Each structure stands twice: as structure tokens, then as C-alpha cells.
Amino acid sequence: MDLIEQVQHVDFTEADRIFREFCGDMKPGTPPPPAPIITPIKRPQVPDEQIAAWQKALSEECREPFSAAGNYLHRRGIAPEIAERLSWGFDARSESIVIPRFHSGELVGVKFRKIEPTDDVKWTQVKGSSKCDFLYGCDDIMDPFADLLFIAEGEHEKALLKSLGVEAVAILGTAGVPDPATLDFAADLKWVTDTFSRVVLIPDSDPSGQQAMERLQKMLADFPVTVATLPGFKDFGDFYQADNLRATEWLEELKKETGNTLVEHVVESLTSSIIEPETYPLDAWDGTEYAEFARRCSVGNHITQEYFIESLKTVTGAIVGSQLRLWRMAGIEARFYTANIGGAGSGKSTATGWALGVFPHSLLYSSGEPRDSNIGCFVGEFGSGTGLVETFAEYQRILIFADELSQIIEKFSIGGSGQSFLSNVNTLFDSSVRAPSNITRGRKASGGAAHLSILANTTPDKWDSMFQRTGAVGSGLFSRLNLVVSDNTKIVPRLQDPDLTGWRDDFIQRVIRLEKTPVEAEFTTEADAELEGWTAWLRAQPDQDADVAGRLGVQVQRNALHLAWLLDRPAPNQLEGMRRVLIDKDIIARAIKLAKYQYIIRCQNRPSSADNVPAHVEAAIKKVFERKLSVKRSDLYKQVNGVRFGLTIFDRAVQNLIAEGYVTAETIPTKGRRSQTLSWIR
Incomplete structure (x- = not known):
């Protein structure tokens, strides 16, 4: 005792x-x-002040573009914020990353990893740092109610997994799983089984790493454990460095396979709250500047408020770039590719014009020097991919604006350069950090990032035909679009300019504050569960076409990012020079509403690649039946705007659908001419 x-x-x-x-x-x-073996702790003789100095040095290094320490973390997928949470530092004298080891709040080791190791020296450590019989990173678990825990080998693996958004700890080498268990190791295992519902082990692929995880699995014999198999790499860190996209997808699949009990009630609640088709959830933006802008702009006219909200959101995201981002989620910014679809006179052009007009020339410009390196955006139209590349040589942030979307889409049909243009547009939506080399090569603007946004308008008729012979259908472009559709036909004789007194100045100041103080949004536990529930609900939907269901999760996160910034609910543990805000259950529920609307709108407005008129008409008819199971033939003719191609082609398209077994026709006798009702049967 x-x-x-x-x-x-x-x-x-x-x-x-x-x-x-x-x-x-x-x-x-x-x-x-x-x-159990009791191992006395040999505390390394390192003052707290020295640990703090190393931490400060790493923080300063990460703020410098192209710094050795910052690049080291970036290559390994480790977010600077996670390194800071783990108390990592930088030692300039040895040019090493400093990795302190804490257990139960006490410093038990300090290791140094040289950034550019020599053949002889890669790792060193402070005397007294030999203790390894514990799970590294238990003190860093932010979510004590998390359902799933990953266990890998080594400090870098722990930091990488944490940066990718999963809770993780690590064994410290093969000697880090003592058999029999030491008192500290046994206590950590008990904490694991008391805190989590299941564990995923990611062993290194070498024999000693496999044996260590086998011992750990035996210690957890009565607990739900999944052992992952790496696809041909020594460890998960090597996998990520070789192909970060594939590694991230592998991790997501692993999460799906192991399940998540926290999301079951969320799936049920999502399923029971279906949005009315085509009804934009305006209440998702209640209490925000976007909603107030839309309210003021809609005074004295019939323009739908969603045009104002989505246009302002898109322009704002283009201006702020990476100054508004998700914590621990590299590449998730507030940018959108928005297409407003509506008939002539619906007000979409007015909405985009008023949204652009909110910002002064210092923030939204079509010529001249950028206002600064952090915020501000070049806006213009581009006749080719070459023009876009040349403009990115001068500016980091670009908003492509076109009052007619087809002016952009039709450029993709140009031989050779058109497909390159399309490829760049698709790539830049997913990541601004890793821009294509033809964009970043020789650029004058600082850094390698390239932030692209799109805002455009079109009519239903042009939308149905603009994708023919462009190669865009099936390329992934459609899944990147943020569609806003309105069938409003009400107009007023004269529009009056909105009264933005007070609102505009306050909003511009909010945007300008991002120049010096970026905002990062962090998910709460409840929000994470809601997001997992949304993903499960989406997987259960009947239409899993990539053009319809693809990247809706990204849209949820980007909308949540805007909402978190606007509602400004502060997160704990604020950092100097940065504002951290929460994405809580309310915010993610609002973002999911917007994504459900997007799913329905995509189902109803799937682009057609048909290159002959009858096939194009058939595609237009199918879209009508996605909204209504039965429709009168005369009404159908009006809804597909049959006057463009005439009754002969319309009748041929209807007969083709009947012959293929998609549609049935029922003739109903009425006074005067007969009425025919068409019904969708599969």
C-alpha cells in the first residue's frame, strides 16, 4: 500500500x-x-517556462508562410490547432518539432523530431522520458461522450486522426503495450471502456506493430473492437502523405462500418420532418444579417427572399476566403457556386445586383491592386480557362459572376481548353489550399492558395439545354452547384432601392474584422451527432445519383460556417489573434434544412445531356413527373414550354415514354374536347 x-x-x-x-x-x-506492474514516474527536468517557449515558437512558425515547421505539419495533415492542444513546440536550435508527453496532467517525457533528419539522428529525447506504458493523448479528448475511439501507434498518428475530426489516442511504440499491464496502462484501458462504446485499432503493418495491437486487442477481449487493415502502407500517416484524399475516404468508410449509436435518434427525427418540396427554409437564417438584408430588399416587390440571401452569402464567402473556416477541417471554407434559376421577371438579376452593391470597391473590385492579402475579391466574367489562370496570377480570391449561367457552361464545350477549364472549376471547389499547378505556377499573389466562387443566374429553359455537348454532366460539376429555384411570376411596375441604412455599415465592419481576426467554427458533440444523422438519412434516400446526393455534406458544413459566424456563439478556450465560435445543435439543424432543400431541388432539376430535341423534351417531361405523379397533357405541354419545339415533337416524346413503360395515358371525356391525364408509373 x-x-x-x-x-x-x-x-x-x-x-x-x-x-x-x-x-x-x-x-x-x-x-x-x-x-499489475507499478512503474515509478521519472519526470524529465524541463521547466514549464521552456515548454511554453517552445509552444510559442511553433505558433509563430505556423503563422509564417512556407516555414519549415508549418510545412512539416501540413505535409502530415496535422492542424496547427491540434499541435497547440497537444502542447507541441518548435526548437529553432535543433530545428526540431518538440513533442511533450503528458499523462494525467503530468509531464512524463519530451521528444524531439528533427524536421530534416540526418542518417544518424531523427529522434532525441530529454533524460527521464522513457515512460511509455500509457495511452498518449487521453488528456486531449475533447468530447467525453464520444461513441467511437481510434487507437493508433505514435504521437503523429494521434495528432493526424484528431486533425481529421475523430477522437483518438496512441500507444507509444511496441513497448507501449506492456504485458502484463502496468497500473497506469490498466487505468487508461478502464477509462477507454467506461467512456466509449467501441474502439477501432489501426496497427502499423510491421510485425512488431501488429503484435503490439494483438496484445491490446486481447486486453479488450470483452469490448467491441474493430481492427483495421491498412492498404499497403506502413502506418496511417504514410497512407495520408501518399494520398490524403484516399486516406480520408478510407477513414470515413471505417467510421461507417463501425457504426454510431449516437445518431439513431437523429435519423428518426430527420425522417419525420420532411420539407415541403421546393419550399426554401427561410427560417434557417432567422436572426442573421442575411435575413435582415433579404427582408429590407423585398419591401415593395415580389422577389423571393432566397435570391437575396443566397446571393449575399455567395459574395461574402468569396470576399472572406480562408479567414472564415472550420476548425480542424482544412479546405472547408465559406465559398459557394450558386445558380439562381427563375423565369423572366422573377428578380434574380436584381437580387445578385443588390448583393454585389453592398460592398465597396475596396472589397470587391474588377481592376487594381488587392486591398490586402487576407480579404477582398476580384469579380469578373471569364471567356476561357486561360483567362481564369491569368487572373489567379494576380489575385488569390476570384468571384466569377455571370447574369446568364450558360455563358460559363458553354465554354466547357470548347475543344481541349474547355475541359481544362471545367477541371479547374471542379478542383477549386473542393480545395483552395491545393490549387492546380497551372494556376499557382509563377503567380504574383502571395501563397499557393486559390479561392474560387461563382454567382450566376439563368432561366429554366436555358438550364434544361445548356449542358448539351459540354461534358459537364457526370463530371461532378452539378454536385458542386448551390441551386436556388423559384417559380415566382409576380412583378411590380417599378422597383424601389432597398433602405440599407445602418445595416450596411454594420455588416461591412463585421466583414472587415475578419482581415485581422479570422473566425474558426468548432462542432459541439450534439452537432457532430446531428451531422452523422444527416449523412445516414441521406444514404437512406432512394436517389443516390452522385449528381444529386454528392457533396451535400460539404454544403451542410459550409452553411453551418456562415451561420456560426453570423450568430457568433463563442467557443471555450479562445486563442490570441483568432475568434472561435460554436456550431451547435441549433446551427447544424438549420444547415441540414438547407441541405434537404438542396436535395429536393437537385432531384427536380437534374441536368440533361441529350443532344437531340426529342430526347431533350423527354428529359424535361421526366423532371415534371419528379414533382407530380399525374398531370394533364395540356398542363404538361405548358410546363415544358412546348411552344419552343411544337406539338409534333412533344407528342413524339410523350409516345416514347408511354412505349418505354414510364408513363400511362388516361382519356377523360369532358364537355367539348377530350382531356388526357398522364401518370408516371415507375
Whole structure:
């Protein structure tokens, strides 16, 4: 008992409890179980001030573009914020990343990893840093109610997994799984089984790494454990460095396979709250400047408010770039490719014009020097991919604006250069950090990032035909579009300019504050569960076409990012020079509403690649039936705007659909001419 008291720094009562927990109540004649090995902690002699100095040095390095330490973390997928949470630092003298090891809040080791190792020296450590019989990173678990825990090998693996948004700890080498378990290791395992519902082990592929995880699996024999198999790499870090996209997808699939009990109730609630088709959820933006802008702009006219909201959101995201981003999620910014679809006179051009007009020339410009390196955006039209590349040589942030979307889409049909243009547009939606080399090569603007946004308008007629012979259908472009559709036909004789007094100045100041103080949004536990529930709901929907269901999760996160910034609910543990805000359950529920609307709108407005008129008309008719199962033939003719191609082609398209078994026709006798109702049957 004396030894337990000394090592664990507890009184006799607590020492007795620890002893009984691991040894049980001994009965006469029963041999005691093997006692856990107790390893005295040898604390390294490193002052707290030195740890803090190393941390500060790493923070400063990460702020400098192209710094050795910042590039080291970036290559390995480790977010600077995670390195900071783990108290990592930088030692300029040895040019090493400093990795302190803490257990139960106490420093038990300090290691140095040289950024550019020599053949002889890669790792060094402070004397007294040999302790490894514990799970590294338990102190960093932010979500004590998380359902799933990943266990890998080594500090870098822990930091990478954490940066990718999963809770993780690590064993410290193969000696880090002692058999029999030491007191500290056994206590950490008990914490794991008490805190989580399941565990995923990601062993290194070398024999010693495999054996260590096999020992760990045996220790967790009565607990739900999944053992992952890496696809041909030594460890998950090597996998990520070789192909970060594939590694991230592999991790997501692993999460799906292991399941998540937290999301079951979320799926049920999502399923029971279906949005009315084509009804934009304006209430998702309640209490925000976007909603107030839309309210003021809609005074004295019939323009739908969603045009104003989505246009302002898109322009704002283009201006702020990476100054508004998700915490621990590299590449998730507030940018959108928005297409407003509506008939002539619906007000979409007015909405985009008023949204652009909110910002002064210092933030939204078509010529001249950028206002600064952090915010501000070049706006213009581009006749080719070459023009876009040349403009990115001068500016980091670009908004392509076109009052007619077809002016952009039709450029993709140009031989050779058109497909390159399309490829660049698709790539830049997903990531601004890793821009295509033909964009970043020789650029004058600082850094390699390239932030692209799109805002455009079109009519339903042109939307139905603009994708023919462009190669855009099936390329992934449609899944990147943020569609806003309105069938409003009401107009007023004269529009009056909106009264933006007070609102405009306050909003511009909010945007300008991002120049010096970026905002990062962090998910709460409840929001994470809601997001997992949304993903499960989406997978359960009947239409899983990539053009319809693709990247809706990205849209949820980007809308949540705007909402978190606007509603400004502060996160704990604020950082100097940065504003951290929360994405809570309310915010993610609002973002999911917007994504459900997007799913329905995509189903109803799937682009057609048909290159002959009858096939194009058939595609237009199918879209009508996605909204209505039955429709009068005369009404159908109006809804597909049959006057463009005439009754002969319309009748041929209807007969083709009937012959193929998609549609049935029922003739209903009425006074005067006969009425025919067409119904969709599959």
C-alpha cells in the first residue's frame, strides 16, 4: 500500500480502492492474481517556462508562410490547432518539432523530431522520458461522450486522426503495450471502456506493430473492437502523405462500418420532418444579417427572399476566403457556386445586383491592386480557362459572376481548353489550399492558395439545354452547384432601392474584422451527432445519383460556417489573434434544412445531356413527373414550354415514354374536347 500511495500520490483509502480494483477481495486458499506492474514516474527536468517557449515558437512558425515547421505539419495533415492542444513546440536550435508527453496532467517525457533528419539522428529525447506504458493523448479528448475511439501507434498518428475530426489516442511504440499491464496502462484501458462504446485499432503493418495491437486487442477481449487493415502502407500517416484524399475516404468508410449509436435518434427525427418540396427554409437564417438584408430588399416587390440571401452569402464567402473556416477541417471554407434559376421577371438579376452593391470597391473590385492579402475579391466574367489562370496570377480570391449561367457552361464545350477549364472549376471547389499547378505556377499573389466562387443566374429553359455537348454532366460539376429555384411570376411596375441604412455599415465592419481576426467554427458533440444523422438519412434516400446526393455534406458544413459566424456563439478556450465560435445543435439543424432543400431541388432539376430535341423534351417531361405523379397533357405541354419545339415533337416524346413503360395515358371525356391525364408509373 505504501508503494501505491507514493507512486499515485493518494491517501491510504484511495490506495486500498486501487488495490482491490485490480486484485479483488482475496479469499483464503485462493492464489492472488498477478499484480499489475507499478512503474515509478521519472519526470524529465524541463521547466514549464521552456515548454511554453517552445509552444510559442511553433505558433509563430505556423503563422509564417512556407516555414519549415508549418510545412512539416501540413505535409502530415496535422492542424496547427491540434499541435497547440497537444502542447507541441518548435526548437529553432535543433530545428526540431518538440513533442511533450503528458499523462494525467503530468509531464512524463519530451521528444524531439528533427524536421530534416540526418542518417544518424531523427529522434532525441530529454533524460527521464522513457515512460511509455500509457495511452498518449487521453488528456486531449475533447468530447467525453464520444461513441467511437481510434487507437493508433505514435504521437503523429494521434495528432493526424484528431486533425481529421475523430477522437483518438496512441500507444507509444511496441513497448507501449506492456504485458502484463502496468497500473497506469490498466487505468487508461478502464477509462477507454467506461467512456466509449467501441474502439477501432489501426496497427502499423510491421510485425512488431501488429503484435503490439494483438496484445491490446486481447486486453479488450470483452469490448467491441474493430481492427483495421491498412492498404499497403506502413502506418496511417504514410497512407495520408501518399494520398490524403484516399486516406480520408478510407477513414470515413471505417467510421461507417463501425457504426454510431449516437445518431439513431437523429435519423428518426430527420425522417419525420420532411420539407415541403421546393419550399426554401427561410427560417434557417432567422436572426442573421442575411435575413435582415433579404427582408429590407423585398419591401415593395415580389422577389423571393432566397435570391437575396443566397446571393449575399455567395459574395461574402468569396470576399472572406480562408479567414472564415472550420476548425480542424482544412479546405472547408465559406465559398459557394450558386445558380439562381427563375423565369423572366422573377428578380434574380436584381437580387445578385443588390448583393454585389453592398460592398465597396475596396472589397470587391474588377481592376487594381488587392486591398490586402487576407480579404477582398476580384469579380469578373471569364471567356476561357486561360483567362481564369491569368487572373489567379494576380489575385488569390476570384468571384466569377455571370447574369446568364450558360455563358460559363458553354465554354466547357470548347475543344481541349474547355475541359481544362471545367477541371479547374471542379478542383477549386473542393480545395483552395491545393490549387492546380497551372494556376499557382509563377503567380504574383502571395501563397499557393486559390479561392474560387461563382454567382450566376439563368432561366429554366436555358438550364434544361445548356449542358448539351459540354461534358459537364457526370463530371461532378452539378454536385458542386448551390441551386436556388423559384417559380415566382409576380412583378411590380417599378422597383424601389432597398433602405440599407445602418445595416450596411454594420455588416461591412463585421466583414472587415475578419482581415485581422479570422473566425474558426468548432462542432459541439450534439452537432457532430446531428451531422452523422444527416449523412445516414441521406444514404437512406432512394436517389443516390452522385449528381444529386454528392457533396451535400460539404454544403451542410459550409452553411453551418456562415451561420456560426453570423450568430457568433463563442467557443471555450479562445486563442490570441483568432475568434472561435460554436456550431451547435441549433446551427447544424438549420444547415441540414438547407441541405434537404438542396436535395429536393437537385432531384427536380437534374441536368440533361441529350443532344437531340426529342430526347431533350423527354428529359424535361421526366423532371415534371419528379414533382407530380399525374398531370394533364395540356398542363404538361405548358410546363415544358412546348411552344419552343411544337406539338409534333412533344407528342413524339410523350409516345416514347408511354412505349418505354414510364408513363400511362388516361382519356377523360369532358364537355367539348377530350382531356388526357398522364401518370408516371415507375
